[in-house]
Amino acid sequence: MDEASALETFRAETREWLEANCPAQMREPVRGDDDICWGGRKWRFSSDAQRLWLERMAARGWTVPEWPRDYGGGGLSRAEAKVLAEEMRRIRARPPLSSFGIWMLGPALLRFGSEAQKKEHLPPIARGEIRWCQGYSEPGAGSDLASLRTSALLEGDHYVVNGQKVWTSYADKADWIFCLVRTDSQAPKHLGISFLLFDMQSEGVTTSPIRLISGASPFCQTFFDNVRVPRQNLVGEPGRGWDIAKYLLTHEREMIGGMDMGASGRDSISQMAKKALGAGDGPLPDPLLRADIVRQEIDSWAFGLTMERVKDETKAGHGMGALSSMLKYYGTELNKRRLELMMSLRGTDGLAFGDDGEGDLARAWLRSRANSIEGGTSEVQLNIIAKNVLRLPAG
Numbered sequence: 001m002d003e004a005s006a007l008e009t010f011r012a013e014t015r016e017w018l019e020a021n022c023p024a025q026m027r028e029p030v031r032g033d034d035d036i037c038w039g040g041r042k043w044r045f046s047s048d049a050q051r052l053w054l055e056r057m058a059a060r061g062w063t064v065p066e067w068p069r070d071y072g073g074g075g076l077s078r079a080e081a082k083v084l085a086e087e088m089r090r091i092r093a094r095p096p097l098s099s100f101g102i103w104m105l106g107p108a109l110l111r112f113g114s115e116a117q118k119k120e121h122l123p124p125i126a127r128g129e130i131r132w133c134q135g136y137s138e139p140g141a142g143s144d145l146a147s148l149r150t151s152a153l154l155e156g157d158h159y160v161v162n163g164q165k166v167w168t169s170y171a172d173k174a175d176w177i178f179c180l181v182r183t184d185s186q187a188p189k190h191l192g193i194s195f196l197l198f199d200m201q202s203e204g205v206t207t208s209p210i211r212l213i214s215g216a217s218p219f220c221q222t223f224f225d226n227v228r229v230p231r232q233n234l235v236g237e238p239g240r241g242w243d244i245a246k247y248l249l250t251h252e253r254e255m256i257g258g259m260d261m262g263a264s265g266r267d268s269i270s271q272m273a274k275k276a277l278g279a280g281d282g283p284l285p286d287p288l289l290r291a292d293i294v295r296q297e298i299d300s301w302a303f304g305l306t307m308e309r310v311k312d313e314t315k316a317g318h319g320m321g322a323l324s325s326m327l328k329y330y331g332t333e334l335n336k337r338r339l340e341l342m343m344s345l346r347g348t349d350g351l352a353f354g355d356d357g358e359g360d361l362a363r364a365w366l367r368s369r370a371n372s373i374e375g376g377t378s379e380v381q382l383n384i385i386a387k388n389v390l391r392l393p394a395g
Contacts, residue, residue: 003079011083015090021056022093023049029092032360036098040131041175057096058127064102067110071118072126078315082308100169101125101132105178108248112195112236121176121197133200135165135179135222136245142167143380145180146189146242150224152181152196154231154238159183159196161204161227167374171207171220174200180245183238195241198229212370214363215353249376250324269293269338273345289344296341300334303327322388325381332371332378339365 026049030036034046037054045051057063060074065081067073076084088095106125109118124130141148150163161181171177176199184192200207204227209217236244270293273284284290310323343350343365353362372378386392 007079007083010080011087014084014087017060018087018091018093022088022091023053025049026053026094026096027092030094035094037094037096037128038131038170038173039097039099039128040173041129042173043128043131053094054096054128061126063097063128064106064126067106067122067126071110072123078312097128099125099128099131100134101130104134104248105132108178108195108244109235111247112244114235116232117197117235130175131170131173133168133171133174133177133222135168135171135177137167138164139166143377145245146193148180148182148193150179150181151185152183152194152229154183157231158228159231159234161196161198161224161229163224165222165224166219167210168207168220168222169218169374171200171222172209172217176200177205177222178235178248180241183241187239190242191239193241193245194238195235195244196229197233197235198227202227202229204228212367214366216363216367250321269296269341272342292341292344296334296337300338303330303334322384325376325384326389328375329378329381329385335371336368339368 025047035050037043037045037050039054045054054063058072061067061069061072062074062084064072065074065076065084066078067075069075074081074084101121102125106122109121113121121130125132135150136145136148138148138150148163150161150165152159152161159181161179163181165171165179168177176197179196179198180193181196182192183194186192198205204225206223206225207220208223210219210221211217212219235241273289273293284293307327310327339361342361346361350361350365376384387394
């Protein structure tokens with residue numbers, strides 16, 4: 001059987017399995033944070049359907065379809081993973097699991113982790129058993145991340161960690177953290193940083209949520225007071241954590257950039273417009289609004305194809321590098337434009353800000369402002385693009 005025929009056979013089998021195993025409730029649009037399954041020790045499923053969908057997909061390794069089977073993945077090729085994504089979109093299936101472990105830590109461990117670390121941490125990520133958070137930014141080290149001061153001093157078989165992180169997304173809900181720490185205060189700032197994993201239940205770890213303008217508190221301050229971390233939880237070599245951090249950031253920026261893509265389980269802008277304006281199957285009455293919606297959806301599709309091309313090139317060994325900054329910047333702008341357009345569709349109704357779910361759109365619109373900051377500010381991304389993609393001379 002040639003490759004094309006094998007792929008069509010895989011598509012037919014995948015379609016049949018998804019039709020039989022994806023609960024009807026998991027084919028409805030996501031309506032709030034509870035509809036997004038984050039997993040972890042503290043997670044409480046919003047429904048039996050959400051639990052069942054995760055269990056069924058995890059059993060096949062399809063929460064992380066391209067990871068090796070030995071680490072809880074599906075062992076699919078890039079082409080097979082594309083087919084799976086297409087078939088999930090066809091039935092509007094929601095992702096069974098959302099996870100920083102999947103988007104960021106997993107790829108870093110697959111490249112830099114020891115075999116013992118991969119076997120310990122990757123399967124629980126794939127099954128949704130452990131939820132991770134990211135310990136990067138500090139009060140004095142945001143865009144200039146290499147200036148971080150959180151220290152980890154080796155004492156026997158343990159590192160002793162002291163310091164503070166900020167903007168630690170969902171730290172109060174996470175089970176473990178992947179953390180940048182300074183293990184050598186005498187080395188040049190990029191060379192004294194290491195990459196450490198530890199349990200958020202460790203003695204000396206405390207978190208404090210930060211309330212945002214949207215009214216939500218996804219970000220936290222995180223404090224470490226003489227936290228003892230086993231030496232074997234160091235990923236890679238001491239003092240070489242910056243290499244891991246940069247690699248992980250390319251995946252984080254890709255993840256942030258991809259927020260505007262037509263994800264499974266979410267209505268398109270045109271569908272939202274018809275619902276909001278009661279247009280039924282007919283055209284929207286406002287030609288300017290129609291033009292804005294078409295422009296947004298064309299740009300989103302073009303961006304989605306660009307992301308697919310970059311992923312294919314990365315899979316072929318070309319590396320993503322500075323292109324992640326391009327994806328992050330443009331994806332951020334698309335997401336902000338999408339929410340601006342959604343607010344325009346709702347008019348003054350979009351400004352509702354109650355506690356009964358009416359304010360979800362306004363909160364999401366306000367939250368999108370942070371996309372220009374998290375994962376590296378837009379200004380920093382533009383500088384990276386100018387220098388490393390466009391090769392412009394320094395000003």
